[in-house]
Structures are given as C-alpha cells and as structure tokens.
Amino acid sequence: MSKASVLRVKHLGLTKSSIVYLFLGLYAVLIIVPLLIMYNSSLRSTTELFSAPLSLAINPRFENYREVLLGSNFMLHLMNSVIITAGAMLLNIGVGTPAAYALARYRVKSAGIVYSFFLLGLMVPLRLASLPLFLMMRDLGLLDTRTALILVYSAWRFGFTILILYGFFYNLPENLEDAGRIDGANEFQLFRKVMLPLARPGLVIAIIYNAVPIWNDFFFPLIFLRSSELSPLPLAVANFFGEHSVQWGPLFAFLGLSILPIVVLYLLMSRYFIRGMLAGTFR
Amino acid sequence: MGIKEKWEGISNSRDFAFVVFLLPGLVLFITLVIYPVFRSFAYSLYAWEGLQRVGFIGLENFRTLFNGVSPISRRFWNAAGHNAYALAFVVVLQTLIGFFIALGLFQELPGTKFFRALVFLPVTLSIVVVGFLFNLLLHPSWGAINHLIGFFSGSDFSFPWLGDPATAFTTILIINIWRWAGFPALIFLAGLNNIPAAVLDACELDGVKGLARIRFIYLPLIVPQLLTVLILTITGNLRMFDIVYSLTGPTGGPNYSTDVLGTLFYRTAFGGITGLADKGLGAAIGIVIVLLSAVISLVITRSLHNKRVSLEG
Numbered sequence: 001m002s003k004a005s006v007l008r009v010k011h012l013g014l015t016k017s018s019i020v021y022l023f024l025g026l027y028a029v030l031i032i033v034p035l036l037i038m039y040n041s042s043l044r045s046t047t048e049l050f051s052a053p054l055s056l057a058i059n060p061r062f063e064n065y066r067e068v069l070l071g072s073n074f075m076l077h078l079m080n081s082v083i084i085t086a087g088a089m090l091l092n093i094g095v096g097t098p099a100a101y102a103l104a105r106y107r108v109k110s111a112g113i114v115y116s117f118f119l120l121g122l123m124v125p126l127r128l129a130s131l132p133l134f135l136m137m138r139d140l141g142l143l144d145t146r147t148a149l150i151l152v153y154s155a156w157r158f159g160f161t162i163l164i165l166y167g168f169f170y171n172l173p174e175n176l177e178d179a180g181r182i183d184g185a186n187e188f189q190l191f192r193k194v195m196l197p198l199a200r201p202g203l204v205i206a207i208i209y210n211a212v213p214i215w216n217d218f219f220f221p222l223i224f225l226r227s228s229e230l231s232p233l234p235l236a237v238a239n240f241f242g243e244h245s246v247q248w249g250p251l252f253a254f255l256g257l258s259i260l261p262i263v264v265l266y267l268l269m270s271r272y273f274i275r276g277m278l279a280g281t282f283r
Numbered sequence: 284m285g286i287k288e289k290w291e292g293i294s295n296s297r298d299f300a301f302v303v304f305l306l307p308g309l310v311l312f313i314t315l316v317i318y319p320v321f322r323s324f325a326y327s328l329y330a331w332e333g334l335q336r337v338g339f340i341g342l343e344n345f346r347t348l349f350n351g352v353s354p355i356s357r358r359f360w361n362a363a364g365h366n367a368y369a370l371a372f373v374v375v376l377q378t379l380i381g382f383f384i385a386l387g388l389f390q391e392l393p394g395t396k397f398f399r400a401l402v403f404l405p406v407t408l409s410i411v412v413v414g415f416l417f418n419l420l421l422h423p424s425w426g427a428i429n430h431l432i433g434f435f436s437g438s439d440f441s442f443p444w445l446g447d448p449a450t451a452f453t454t455i456l457i458i459n460i461w462r463w464a465g466f467p468a469l470i471f472l473a474g475l476n477n478i479p480a481a482v483l484d485a486c487e488l489d490g491v492k493g494l495a496r497i498r499f500i501y502l503p504l505i506v507p508q509l510l511t512v513l514i515l516t517i518t519g520n521l522r523m524f525d526i527v528y529s530l531t532g533p534t535g536g537p538n539y540s541t542d543v544l545g546t547l548f549y550r551t552a553f554g555g556i557t558g559l560a561d562k563g564l565g566a567a568i569g570i571v572i573v574l575l576s577a578v579i580s581l582v583i584t585r586s587l588h589n590k591r592v593s594l595e596g
Contacts, residue, residue, distance in 0.1 A: 017392055023388045024398045025378075030461070031401055037427045038416055053427045054434070078495050091311070099308035106301045114305065121316045123523050123577065128569035131552050131562060133315070134320035135334065155315030158308060187300035216303050216409035218525045234411040238529065241415055248419065255416050267406050270400040273407060278469055281511050 042252035049248045064253035070248075074257060076229060077236035084146050084232050085215045088153035089207055095154075096161035101191055103162070104169035105177070115166065121160040122280075126152070128159055134223055144226045152220055156212040160280045164209060168181070168202030170197065208276025215262065233258045334562070344567040354463035355551065355564055361539055362547045369520050369543070377460045378512060381467030386497070388468070389475045399472070403465040410462060412527025417458045421445055446533055448540035457543055459526050463519075467512040472506035475501060487569055508588050518584070524549060544572050582587040 005152045041049055042064055043057035054259070068074050103118075125132075133152055142148040172195060180190045218234040225231050228239050240254050266273050288337040293299050327344055347353050351360060385401065388399050420427045423443040433440035444454045478501070479507055486496055502509075524545030533550055535542025552565025 002285040005344075017390070020387045020390050020392060021394075023393060025381065028401050031405060034416060034420060034461075037420065041419075041427070050425045053425055053430045095308040095311055098304035102301050102304035106297060108298075108301060111301075118312065121312060124316070124320050124573060124578075125518070125576070126316060126319075127522060127524075128548070129316070129319035129323045129572055131326060131566050132319035133567070134553070136319065138334075141484075154314060154373060155311050158312050158316065162308070187297060188303075191300075191304070205379070212407055216407075216411075218409065219549075220530070223549075234525075235408075239413055248425070251419060252416075255412055255419075259412050262407050262409075263404070266404060267423055272402070272470060274386045274399070274403050277403075277406065278466075278473065281470055282514065 017218050029201055038252055039256050042249065043098065043247065044249060046247055047251045049252075061249065064249040067250045068253045068257060072087065072240060072254070073229060073236070075081060077231060077233050077258075078261070079139075080146065080230060080236075081215060081232040084149050085211050087146070087150035088157070088214050089211050091150060091154035092210060093203065096158055096206070097165055097196070097199070098191065100162045100165035101169050104122045104166045105172075105195070114127070115162070118159045118162045122163065126156045128218070130223060143224060145224075146230055148224045148254060149220055149232075152224075153214045153217070157214065160210055161206050163200050164206045164279050165199065168199045172198055204272060205276045205279045208273055209279045212262070212273070212277060232276070323566050323569055327563060327570050330562050331562040336563075336566075340563075344561075344563045348564060348567050348571070355561070358539065358542065358547055359544075359568065362535070362542045362544045365452055365535075365541065366523070368452070368523060369459075369519040369523065370458050370517060372453070373460060373520055374513065374516050377464050377516060378467055378509075379522070380460065380464045382466035382471050384464065385471035386501075388472050404461045404466055406465045410463065410580050411529045413458065413462050414526050418445070418530055421454065426451065437594050446537055448537050451531055451537060452541045455526055455530050459523070460532065462526070463516075467516065470512050471505060474505035478504050496537060506587055510584060513583050513587075514580045517579050521572050521576050521579075544568060548572065563587075 037054070040057050041053070043060040043062070044055075044064075045061055048055070099118075104114045137148040137152075139141050142151070176194055176198070177190060180194045185193065215232075216234060217232075218238070221231055221235040222238075225235065228236070232238065237254060237258055242253065244250055244254075305469050328339060328341060330338045330340045330343070348356055350356050357523070384402055388402070390396050407476055421429075421444045423429065423441050423446065428441060428444070429440050442450075477588050482504075484498065486492075486500055491500060498563055522545055523543050527543055527546050528549075531537070531541045533554060535546045548565060548568040551561055551568055554560060
C-alpha cells in the first residue's frame with residue numbers, strides 16, 4: 001500500500017497538516033466520546049446518572065457489572081452468539097471452500113455459469129425472503145431453534161465466501177497441482193493437503209467478512225426466536241432494555257459488555273478486520 | 284474389471300471430484316437462498332389469511348399497496364417518502380464525510396494508523412447496540428447529549444430529539460452516519476492508494492493543487508470506488524430497519540414519523556402491531572424494496588460508467 005511519493009510527503013506544509021489533524025481529531029472525538037460516556041456511565045449508579053449524566057465515575061461502581069453478569073442471562077446470550085456464529089461459519093466455510101476450489105481450479109465450461117449464478121445471489125437481500133424462510137422453518141419444526149439461524153446465516157453468506165475464496169484459489173500457481181498429481185495424490189488429497197493450506201489467508205478474510213455481520217445480526221433472531229434464553233446478544237440487548245428501562249447503570253453495563261468481544265478483537269487485529277470487512281466490496 | 288476398480292476409476296476422475304466439491308454448497312444455496320426468493324415473488328401474488336394462502340389474486344396486492352387510499356397504502360407512501368429523504372440525506376452527507384476522511388488519511392501523516400482504526404471501529408458494532416446506546420444518550424432530561432449542549436451553551440437544555448416528529452428521523456439518520464461513515468472512508472482510501480505515484484509526482488511538478496487536484500485527478504480515478512459506495516449506501520438505506528427499531532421502535536414512532544419500508548415490511552409480514560398484518564402485502568413490500576435497489580443500482584452503474592477514467596489507455 002505504501003506507494004507514497006517522496007514529493008507528496010515533503011510538500012505537505014505545516015498549515016495543511018494542522019488542518020488535516022484538526023479534521024481527523026474532531027471526527028475521532030465524535031467517535032470516541034459516546035463510547036467513553038457509555039463505559040463511564042456503566043460504572044455509576046442510576047440515581048447518580050439521573051442527577052449528573054456527565055460526571056466521572058470517581059468511585060467506580062462495579063455492582064452494575066455484577067448485576068448484568070450474575071443477575072441476567074448475559075453469559076448465556078454470549079454463548080448463543082458464539083454457537084450461532086461459529087456454527088454458521090463452520091457450515092458456510094465447510095461447503096463454500098470446496099465449491100470455490102472446484103469453480104476456480106477445474107476450468108470446465110459449467111464452472112463459469114455456476115459461479116455467476118452464486119454471485120447473482122449476492123444482489124438479493126435475504127431478509128426480504130424471510131417470509132418463505134419463516135414458513136419453511138416452521139414446517140421443518142425449526143422455529144425457535146439456533147439451528148434455523150445457523151442454516152439461514154450460512155446460506156446468506158455463501159455467495160460472499162465463494163467470491164472471496166474463488167479469487168484466492170484462482171491465483172495459486174498451476175504447477176502445484178501437477179506436482180501433487182505426479183506424486184500420486186488423488187483429487188481430494190490434492191485439495192486437502194496441497195491447496196487448502198495455501199488458501200489459509202483467504203479463509204481468515206472470508207471468516208471475518210462473514211462472521212461480523214452474522215454476530216451483529218438482529219433481524220433473523222427477532223423473527224425466528226421466541227424463547228429469550230436462545231437469543232444472541234443483539235436481541236438480548238433489546239429484551240434487556242424492555243425489562244430494565246429505568247435501571248440505567250445496568251443498561252450501560254449491558255451495552256458495554258455486549259460490544260466488548262468485538263471491540264477487543266478489533267483492537268487486537270484491526271488490520272485484518274478492515275481488510276476482511278472490505279473484502280467483498282472489490283470486484 | 285471389478286466393482287472396486289471401477290469405483291477407484293470414478294473417484295479419481297476430475298468430473299467426479301468437481302461434482303462432490305460443488306454439490307453440498309449448491310444444495311444449501313438453492314434451498315435457502317434461490318428457492319425462498321422465488322417463493323417470495325409467488326407469495327406476493329396471493330391473498331392470505333394468517334399463515335394460509337387463500338387464493339391467487341395476481342397483482343392485486345401491489346395495487347392495494349400503491350393506490351394511495353387503503354390504510355396500508357398510506358403507510359407505504361409515508362414510509363417510502365422517509366426512505367427517499369434518507370437516500371438524499373445520507374448519500375450526500377455520508378459520502379462527503381467519508382471522502383474527506385479518506386483524503387485526510389491519504390496524507391499519511393504520523394498517527395494515520397490510529398485514526399484509520401478508530402474511524403472504522405463503529406462499522407464493526409451491532410447497529411442495535413448503537414441504537415440503544417444513543418437512545419440513552421439522547422434522553423430529553425437525563426441524556427448526556429442534552430447535558431453537553433447545556434454545558435456549552437451555559438443554560439439547561441432539554442429537547443426530545445427522538446420524541447419530536449420534526450427531528451426524530453434526521454436524528455436517526457445522523458446516528459446511522461456515525462455508525463457507517465468509516466466504511467466509505469476506507470473504500471475511498473483504497474482507491475486513492477491505487478493512484479500510481481507517478482501521477483501524484485506529476486501533480487506536484489505541474490503545481491496541480493487543492494480543489495483542482497481533487498476535481499481533476501482524484502475524483503476521476505476513484506469512480507469505481509464511488510460506484511461501490513453509492514450502490515452499497517443506497518441499497519443499505521432501502522433495507523434500513525435495525526436503527527429505527529432500536530431508536531423509535533418497530534412502528535417508527537412518534538406517530539409513524541420515522542417509519543421506513545424496512546419496519547413496515549417487518550410489521551406487515553410478521554407483526555400484528557398495527558392491525559395491518561398481511562403476508563401477501565408483506566411479500567409485496569419486500570419485492571418493491573428488491574426491485575427499487577436493483578433499478579437504482581443499474582441506473583448509477585450506467586450513468587457513472589462512462590465517467591470512468593482508465594490510465595491504461
């Protein structure tokens with residue numbers, strides 16, 4: 001990425017850099033302040049919050065967190081989010097990787113047609129087909145189960161997985177396969193032992209690109225789930241707000257905790273997140 | 284040749300491997316994406332009672348939706364109007380903010396990495412969580428935002444941003460921009476980073492600066508990214524749902540002043556909240572959103588395609 005021209009860097013004067021810093025700094029404040037207020041408020045009592053919303057939590061009140069972690073089903077909802085996202089990704093990557101491999105490496109005529117068929121699926125927002133999906137899940141007896149969400153999510157993101165992995169497999173050198181065949185590997189060993197390890201960076205990107213929207217999705221849990229103990233975090237937040245609307249301390253703690261997994265992961269590997277989440281937008 | 288040898292012959296053939304690799308994905312995709320989408324079209328052509336189809340009525344659902352007099356039609360045009368306003372407001376403002384952030388990051392001043400990570404952070408957060416957070420921050424009397432305004436203006440300030448029909452929807456759109464602006468910013472940044480160093484050096488030597496450089500060098504060279512951003516922003520806005528649900532509820536309150544096609548679709552297809560639940564009409568609203576997204580995307584692609592500049596010649 002660093003094709004930075006020497007001339008360009010030299011010529012950005014002091015005034016110009018101050019303007020750039022001022023603008024970026026201002027925007028950064030706009031992003032950070034709501035999040036800081038959230039975490040600050042999560043350490044204060046509800047009465048304190050009502051009398052002085054902006055004061056600092058000088059005597060941090062960790063009871064709010066205890067109330068959320070022990071007094072609500074927070075850990076259960078976190079587990080639901082993990083199970084649903086991991087299940088959907090396993091199924092999605094499990095069937096998507098071999099499919100992308102076959103389409104990219106077996107240069108048969110039908111491959112092109114099937115590939116564009118999958119990409120066509122990207123244009124359709126699956127939410128708007130949620131009515132048939134709802135009736136289908138009801139007929140299968142899967143309403144109000146995490147399985148329904150796992151199935152729908154894995155299919156919803158299928159086209160994106162194909163799109164991302166197709167590119168990775170397509171660009172692997174041809175002679176790798178030939179070498180494997182000469183060594184006597186059959187088609188399946190070739191895929192598993194030779195090609196799959198080489199596509200690992202592509203897998204990481206495909207997983208981030210798909211897992212974040214699945215983790216954050218609210219719509220399908222809202223229509224598929226009735227039992228609150230099955231709900232993933234976004235739906236649990238909505239339910240918690242319905243039940244504790246005037247206990248602001250715990251509300252802020254619940255919000256803060258529910259975005260914590262993503263925020264921590266993001267801080268640890270923001271470069272992969274950015275690459276991953278933008279991966280599907282370039283063709 | 285025994286069965287065993289025959290099987291080995293088949294299992295080693297490339298055609299067989301191709302089918303085995305492809306089949307599970309194809310089955311998943313057809314049953315849970317293609318089939319439901321076509322079902323959705325079919326459902327919109329039927330009259331429904333609860334969860335039962337009671338007769339084929341052709342395009343009657345669409346007529347009821349568009350006629351302007353039925354209760355659902357009034358809700359539909361009200362919601363569609365809000366989506367149109369959202370399109371104009373968000374597309375212009377969010378794209379501009381995104382572009383200026385990208386320009387700022389493109390200067391690669393010290394600290395750019397920090398800013399880049401921060402700008403993108405909201406994009407990773409659940410929209411519903413963001414919505415409920417701002418729900419608290421915007422509370423008329425206890426919310427932090429009114430207190431901040433009061434602090435800077437020197438007198439107590441109280442305003443129901445989400446409770447007043449005049450401000451509720453614009454407030455939602457601004458929060459939506461807070462959540463999303465990092466996305467176009469980094470897409471534009473990728474486009475700017477693709478501009479060859481030679482072009483930038485030539486700009487320096489020829490003294491192409493400021494607005495002229497943005498207008499005549501940067502913009503023509505990031506048309507593909509602009510296309511991507513516009514299509515994603517527009518189709519995303521037509522599907523807007525979570526942000527409204529978490530800020531003003533599934534009925535798009537107060538008094539439907541924040542109702543959009545997404546919330547109307549949800550209520551009509553799944554909820555009985557307003558007494559208008561009807562699966563056929565719900566499916567029809569879904570189809571309208573899909574077709575609108577497709578048509579607008581196509582028009583944008585067409586109109587911007589010939590403005591694309593290629594450096595290869």
